[in-house]
Amino acid sequence: EDQVTQSPEALRLQEGESSSLNCSYTVSGLRGLFWYRQDPGKGPEFLFTLYSAGEEKEKERLKATLTKKESFLHITAPKPEDSATYLCAVRISSNTGKLIFGQGTTLQVKP
């Protein structure tokens, strides 16, 4: 069964304290791994797409990496405004682009 697991479930950091979020997956055929940010009561906001092992993408304080079994979202020197739930999703081999989501990591950054 296709599965996506994120860890930790929750993470509390001090402002400036760098860390990483993990997304591990077991799927029949990966056609892309996506990272989204979700604020409370809002829809997922697109951050990155990664397609192949070894690929990396960066945006401001965030950097996403991909291996054959997992992806990491590295947060460098986070600020309070980075507080949100970060969702990982995979697109498996299909004609429809359906995404399978992990349960998310809720990040709280304290000033």
Place this chain on the structure above:
Amino acid sequence: EPEVTQTPSHQVTQMGQEVILRCVPISNHLYFYWYRQILGQKVEFLVSFYNNEISEKSEIFDDQFSVERPDGSNFTLKIRSTKLEDSAMYFCASSVGGTLNTIYFGEGSWLTVV
């Protein structure tokens, strides 16, 4: 920046009533989706729609659910007879193409069934 818009943002309905959730996808997108998120749970795929027909649906998307693109801009999700367990945030999403394109989500419609 183009965005997916959804209405209503929040709806309360009686069990057994019909509900229609509306979405305006990004204008040049061709693939449309509905997902839902029950409070505290994962975002779950419901259905994908392309070329005026359903291309894939999940086990959740049973006969109580239907989707429609009534005109060139709107995409709707109808729940025929709501149940308590249908209470969730429903997200509309769209993408330019299928497999290799990013899926953009709307802000969601929060449905409460009482």
